[in-house]
Amino acid sequence: MSHTLSTQADLAGLAQQMLDYAQEAGADAADTMVVQGVSQTVTLRNGTLEQAERSEGTEIGLRVIIDQRQACVSAADLRPDMLRDMATRAVTMARLAPVDPTAGLADPDQLSPKRDATELELSDDSAAPLPAEMEEEARRAEAAARAISGITQVQSANAGYGHRNIFLAASNGFSGGYARSDYGLSCVAISGEGTGMERDYFGDGRIFRSDLIAPEDIGREAGMRAAARAGARKPKTGRYPVLFDERVSSTLIGHVLAAINGSAIARGSSWLRDAMGEAVLPRGFDLLEDPLRKRVGGSRPFDAEGLEARKRAFVSDGHLASWVLDLATARKLGMESTANAARGLTSPPSPSVGNLALIGPQLPRKALLQEMGTGLLVTALIGSSINPTTGDYSRGASGFWVQNGEITYAVNECTIAGNLREMLAGLRAADDARPHLSRVIPSLLVQEMTLAGA
Numbered sequence: 001m002s003h004t005l006s007t008q009a010d011l012a013g014l015a016q017q018m019l020d021y022a023q024e025a026g027a028d029a030a031d032t033m034v035v036q037g038v039s040q041t042v043t044l045r046n047g048t049l050e051q052a053e054r055s056e057g058t059e060i061g062l063r064v065i066i067d068q069r070q071a072c073v074s075a076a077d078l079r080p081d082m083l084r085d086m087a088t089r090a091v092t093m094a095r096l097a098p099v100d101p102t103a104g105l106a107d108p109d110q111l112s113p114k115r116d117a118t119e120l121e122l123s124d125d126s127a128a129p130l131p132a133e134m135e136e137e138a139r140r141a142e143a144a145a146r147a148i149s150g151i152t153q154v155q156s157a158n159a160g161y162g163h164r165n166i167f168l169a170a171s172n173g174f175s176g177g178y179a180r181s182d183y184g185l186s187c188v189a190i191s192g193e194g195t196g197m198e199r200d201y202f203g204d205g206r207i208f209r210s211d212l213i214a215p216e217d218i219g220r221e222a223g224m225r226a227a228a229r230a231g232a233r234k235p236k237t238g239r240y241p242v243l244f245d246e247r248v249s250s251t252l253i254g255h256v257l258a259a260i261n262g263s264a265i266a267r268g269s270s271w272l273r274d275a276m277g278e279a280v281l282p283r284g285f286d287l288l289e290d291p292l293r294k295r296v297g298g299s300r301p302f303d304a305e306g307l308e309a310r311k312r313a314f315v316s317d318g319h320l321a322s323w324v325l326d327l328a329t330a331r332k333l334g335m336e337s338t339a340n341a342a343r344g345l346t347s348p349p350s351p352s353v354g355n356l357a358l359i360g361p362q363l364p365r366k367a368l369l370q371e372m373g374t375g376l377l378v379t380a381l382i383g384s385s386i387n388p389t390t391g392d393y394s395r396g397a398s399g400f401w402v403q404n405g406e407i408t409y410a411v412n413e414c415t416i417a418g419n420l421r422e423m424l425a426g427l428r429a430a431d432d433a434r435p436h437l438s439r440v441i442p443s444l445l446v447q448e449m450t451l452a453g454a
Contacts, residue, residue: 008116008167008177011036014078015169018062021087022171027064027094029105029171033304033345034060037164042134044142044157052131061345064090065104069097074345102331103348105172105305110337112308114301115176121294123163123179124208134159137185137215144219145189150227155188155199157219161209174306182297183209187219189226198232198410200225200379206436207295225379228400232410235401235453241375242416242449243368245399246432248381250439252446253287253358255386255393255420256280260314260322262329262340262351264388271391271420272320279318281424285360287315289340289353298354298438305349307339314353324351357440358429365430368445370405376451377402378416391420414453423449 011034022030038056042049061074064087071093075086117123138157145154160183167177186203202221204213244252256272264270272280281287291300291309300309305327314322323333326341326349342352363371382396394417400407423446430443 008165008179011165011167011177012169012175014060015167015175017080018060018083018087019169019171021084022062022064022090025064025084025087025091027066027087027091027171029065030063031105031168031170031174031305032060032062033343034058034167034177035164035345037162038128039160039162040128040131040134041158041160042131042138044135044138045155046153047142049135050156052135054131059345061343062086062090063348064094066091066094068099068101068103069094070100070103070348071097072346072348100328102328104327104331105170106174106307106327106337108173111172111174111306112176112302114308117178117299117301119294120178120292120299120301122181122207122299124181124183126209128163129159129161129183129209134161140215141185141187141219141222144216145187145223145226146219148189148220148223148227150191150230151189151223152193152197153190154219155190157187158185158203160184168302168304168306170306172306176302176306178301180297181207183207183212185212185215185218187222189219189222191226191230196231198226198229198412200229205297207297211295211436229398229410229412232398232412234413235376235411235451237451237453239448239450241372242446242451243372243375243377243402244444244446245377245379246430246434246441246443248378249444250441251381252420252424252444253356253439253441255391256287256315256424257324257353257356258388259391259420260320260324262323262325262333265323266329266332269389271387271389275320276323278320279425280320280421281315281318282360282427283318285315285318285358285427285429286313288313288357288359290355290357293355296355296436296438298356300354303339303349304341304343305337305339307337307341309339312338324353326351355438355440358433358442360429362429362431362442365432365443368428368430368443369402369407371428372402372445373405374403376400376411376414376416377407386420393418393420393423411453414451416449416451418446418449
């Protein structure tokens with residue numbers, strides 16, 4: 001069955017109809033988003049097909065603004081009478097909402113000239129995979145994991161597919177949309193028995209199915225990772241260097257993004273609230289957003305308010321250069337939007353970042369291990385205790401103990417702690433970032449953290 005459930009023209013007509021109903025109901029301004037999609041997943045557990053699901057449908061979200069008051073509603077029933085009721089309900093809710101001087105659509109001259117994503121290759125136009133094909137790929141991954149010495153069971157192998165048509169329209173004249181597709185395959189393997197069991201995983205996700213890593217490679221990597229964790233124990237307590245493996249290093253940069261998000265800055269609840277222009281990373285490092293990368297999940301031609309997506313540096317040569325802003329947070333701060341608005345069907349826009357890359361001086365990963373000498377290589381993080389105002393950081397971690405630059409044994413049940421401002425100031429980067437990901441972040445070495453272990 002084809003994934004094309006409707007044309008963009010059909011979605012555009014539905015969106016315009018919704019706007020007409022909103023204005024008939026008394027809205028000063030309105031925007032609407034229509035999402036029509038299909039998704040299917042297949043899950044194997046210990047060789048048995050545990051779950052096979054498929055869902056498809058169309059939903060519409062509406063935001064109305066009246067006298068600087070706004071409200072959002074959504075529906076999956078697209079009959080005209082229901083859409084009229086939805087618009088009336090939204091207007092009634094908006095009239096009861098508190099005044100928000102920053103609520104409002106973009107001015108027409110701010111709108112993006114781009115109205116589709118053809119150049120970005122965000123949609124695979126081939127037919128949706130059959131459930132039987134997805135099950136076979138999951139079985140191949142599972143078999144490869146089982147074949148690794150030391151693997152006692154495969155907890156799960158999952159295959160997923162999704163395709164969405166998205167259309168955004170607003171009473172300021174914006175009207176545009178595009179399609180997205182995604183394919184994914186992952187595997188979770190377990191080594192050991194009883195209380196000595198250790199698990200690890202590997203997976204891959206792409207826009208185009210033809211770009212996916214082979215199922216055998218996914219299963220093999222999951223199995224090797226889990227087998228390497230056999231015999232894990234607590235590390236020593238003390239202060240040591242900590243190397244965040246490439247698969248978790250993006251979380252460190254994620255804390256920077258949270259701290260420079262316009263919502264946090266406007267509230268004054270960010271540990272970087274007074275840091276504009278100051279050094280937040282070592283010199284030579286740039287933190288760049290590029291929403292125009294082809295075949296990458298975080299790409300977009302325009303943001304959720306119809307502003308043109310453009311390349312931007314949030315950190316330049318180690319110094320904080322920009323907040324992450326949508327229209328509302330930009331207005332609160334007396335600035336211009338950075339075209340970073342994102343939204344769901346039931347909420348107004350808020351600032352968010354898609355594609356991101358950390359660019360700067362790099363060392364081969366092996367050289368970085370040698371440089372750290374003795375410390376902890378973190379491959380998984382558990383829980384989170386981050387103080388958004390002070391940047392104090394504490395998380396559960398597992399990974400491997402490094403002695404004299406060499407990985408010696410697996411580590412579990414420990415806590416790492418520090419302060420993000422201090423942690424980031426002396427970062428060192430490896431050369432192992434995966435360029436096809438939305439977040440291109442290499443392994444990152446923090447010079448010193450407190451470890452609580454044995």
